[in-house]
Amino acid sequence: MANSLLENEEVKLSNTPSARQLNEYLVWDRSTRCFHWINVLCVLGLMIIGTIILNANTLGVSDEGKVSLKILHAWIGYAFAANLLYRVLWGFVGNKYARWRAILPLGSNYMAELKGHIHGIRAGKIPAYSGHSPLGRLMVTFLLLLLLTQMATGLVIAGTDLYFPPFGHEFAEWATGAGEDHSKLEGLQPGTKEMLDPEGYAAMREFRKPFITVHKLAFFILLFAIIIHITAVVVAETKEGNGLVSAMFTGKKVFSDPPEY
């Protein structure tokens, strides 16, 4: 396994002579790194604005202010969704560490590798992984699932309140009772309480409830998962010293001995 890594010309970059010889391995390609940092910025922005929307009444935010916050949240949400969809596609064409087969906790060897990893942690001798460790694969898959959940529910909710794409047009037809008579939709503003058909609007709000519930729940789970993710990275960096954090900037991890996986 170690030899196959060293033979991969994409992986081995340089030998740096020092007290201990350190080798650099290109692991994270540029697209994966860009996705990661754009995602961090978007999620941070979405969480901050989401927290303000959640506590809007306590904070004394006016109705207009709330609509503006939702609009800003949705615009950042589009950037977040585009970046996430790009990453989903990159999982099919990126380098071997970016591909789904290196990320999802699947494959015939996965369980054996996971057991080896847990055993290594217990014995204080953790195997070196060039890409994600088996536990890291579980974490990353969980994080991506939560992000996809936020994307899907967010895109639906943005249609129900702001009448934003991709579903806003259909929700507007429903809430106003306009049906296919699109002239009745002219002048419909995000967050408006006017022009609404009480029955259609009430039915549409009922439909939206489970999406809001999942969006809020996933927000809290994501917050928890991000804390675990950052803690795990810091612990692994401290114990293993392979340049995990700088690798997300430069793409390169550092090993004194060739990684086992």
Ligand code: HEM
């Ligand atoms: C990691 C990603 C995201 C997080 C953590 C997040 C978090 C939140 C939170 C905490 C709220 C407040 C819930 C409430 O009180 O109603 C919220 C509301 C909202 N989110 Fe997101 N969100 C994310 C992604 C998105 C995306 C991708 C969109 C769509 C483009 C979106 C659209 C909305 C809208 C329209 C609301 C207002 C809901 C309402 O009418 O109350 N969100 N979000």
